[in-house]
Amino acid sequence: xxxxxxxxxxxxxxxxxxxxxxxxxxxxxxxxxxxxxxxxxxxxxxxxxxxxxxxxxxxxxxxxxxxxxxxxxxxxxxxxxxxxxxxxxxxxxxxxxxxxxxxxxxxxxxxxxxxxxxxxxxxxxxxxxxxxxxxxxxxxxxxxxxxxxxxxxxxxxxxxxxxxxxxxxxxxxxxxxxxxxxxxxxxxxxxxxxxxxxxxxxxxxxxxxxxxxxxxxxxxxxxxxxxxxxx
Amino acid sequence: xxxxxxxxxxxxxxxxxxxxxxxxxxxxxxxxxxxxxxxxxxxxxxxxxxxxxxxxxxxxxxxxxxxxxxxxxxxxxxxxxxxxxxxxxxxxxxxxxxxxxxxxxxxxxxxxxxxxxxxxxxxxxxxxxxxxxxxxxxxxxxxxxxxxxxxxxxxxxxxxxxxxxxxxxxxxxxxxxxxxxxxxxxxxxxxxxxxxxxxxxxxxxxxxxxxxxxxxxxxxxxxxxxxxxxx
DNA sequence: TTTGAGAATTAGTATAGCCTAATTCCCTGT
DNA sequence: ACAGGGAATTAGGCTATACTAATTCTCAAA
Numbered sequence: 001x002x003x004x005x006x007x008x009x010x011x012x013x014x015x016x017x018x019x020x021x022x023x024x025x026x027x028x029x030x031x032x033x034x035x036x037x038x039x040x041x042x043x044x045x046x047x048x049x050x051x052x053x054x055x056x057x058x059x060x061x062x063x064x065x066x067x068x069x070x071x072x073x074x075x076x077x078x079x080x081x082x083x084x085x086x087x088x089x090x091x092x093x094x095x096x097x098x099x100x101x102x103x104x105x106x107x108x109x110x111x112x113x114x115x116x117x118x119x120x121x122x123x124x125x126x127x128x129x130x131x132x133x134x135x136x137x138x139x140x141x142x143x144x145x146x147x148x149x150x151x152x153x154x155x156x157x158x159x160x161x162x163x164x165x166x167x168x169x170x171x172x173x174x175x176x177x178x179x180x181x182x183x184x185x186x187x188x189x190x191x192x193x194x195x196x197x198x199x200x201x202x203x204x205x206x207x208x209x210x211x212x213x214x215x216x217x218x219x220x221x222x223x224x225x226x227x228x229x230x231x
Numbered sequence: 232x233x234x235x236x237x238x239x240x241x242x243x244x245x246x247x248x249x250x251x252x253x254x255x256x257x258x259x260x261x262x263x264x265x266x267x268x269x270x271x272x273x274x275x276x277x278x279x280x281x282x283x284x285x286x287x288x289x290x291x292x293x294x295x296x297x298x299x300x301x302x303x304x305x306x307x308x309x310x311x312x313x314x315x316x317x318x319x320x321x322x323x324x325x326x327x328x329x330x331x332x333x334x335x336x337x338x339x340x341x342x343x344x345x346x347x348x349x350x351x352x353x354x355x356x357x358x359x360x361x362x363x364x365x366x367x368x369x370x371x372x373x374x375x376x377x378x379x380x381x382x383x384x385x386x387x388x389x390x391x392x393x394x395x396x397x398x399x400x401x402x403x404x405x406x407x408x409x410x411x412x413x414x415x416x417x418x419x420x421x422x423x424x425x426x427x428x429x430x431x432x433x434x435x436x437x438x439x440x441x442x443x444x445x446x447x448x449x450x451x452x453x454x455x456x457x458x459x460x461x462x
Numbered sequence: 463t464t465t466g467a468g469a470a471t472t473a474g475t476a477t478a479g480c481c482t483a484a485t486t487c488c489c490t491g492t
Numbered sequence: 493a494c495a496g497g498g499a500a501t502t503a504g505g506c507t508a509t510a511c512t513a514a515t516t517c518t519c520a521a522a
Contacts, residue, residue: 044509046470047510047513050472051509054471055508066470066471067471067516067518068518098351111346111347115345119339120329123330244478244479265500266501267500275480278480278482278483278503281502297487
């Protein structure tokens, strides 16, 4: 009777995979993903989302509370994490084995993630030595579906005077990423927060080589850092 | 008015790409591709083919003579060759860089060819040193859309007593390919045709190492060879 | 407590592909 | 010269996914 119990599992369509990923990202801080947020993220009209949410909850991939929002079921979460693993392994592979720029890989991976087999992804992961982070510093879920949850703060929130490591860049815009790379602001770099201007002004940081950078709030909000003071 | 003249070019869908490839393969010896041959190759019902042929001829990718068959237009041929290049570069890459078996790559490439960018294919081709043949010995079209046309004969047609080189294996079945590899019958191998049994019987060949193989007609018809006698 | 703005859903269409059943066409064998 | 069989096409439907317009729901502010 219930569709979720009926079939072994018909392969997910490309659209479904995209919806699941969106819900995952929008609920990563807990809570529900709203129709309009999903619509905006996927660039579709809200009614398209409503329709899809209905179908996905019938197949047991999400929990839909009408007029409230949606969450992933364990099954939906598994599928989403699989897609995210694919995406991040692909980004890593394209970057380290085929000379792609970290600003370009997102678009490419976005298309490929729907077409690669499990086997191919594992071969790539193997060739890379089972990487744990993608080129943007985002954690790569394991094949078993586990993902690291780090507690990071944006550069805009760091305490003036503190030392941090830039852990992850939460952006996929080619131009911004290219700029950040030019500035030496890539995952793994050590930073000392020297100053911050008031009224959402820029944060000034010093790199390991002693040079400084002035990072406006828009960018600072995309730079996720781990404090390293008390170590 | 004419759809072919209207737009710059809306990207081809996955289905369209598959239809074009089929037509290319079915017309490689000249002539027309028939509705039923295309239907069989793509495993769809004949009316689906009729419908698609109508649309494709409206967009200028094929020439459709109703009740006769179809041929590619230059534009359609270009698109088909691009897909074949993608497919064969992917097969080559998966085989030499990611340890895939030559029997497995076809299925994987079949999905990926619709998702890769031009740029990725060229990076792969570059990493491989611009290969001219794929793992099955099939010629890889150039980025400019040129493909080598070799005159090959099947092992079943070779003259008894002649020397040949196995140039291409015209099959994609995993089991058959695995078997052929075990027998040492892979592209590039030198063969001497020792004998052939009558009534479509097997062909007996000798390999370079002096061992012999008995190749039944079904397989012999898939082994495309280049005679090397008069050299 | 009511109301209205904004979010979400339902209603009604559209398109790409696919299907089966019905019909039409072409050509070959008598 | 034409009849019949096989190939191709047309007719009519179905599903997935998207859209716009219309409707309904929720919640916070007055």
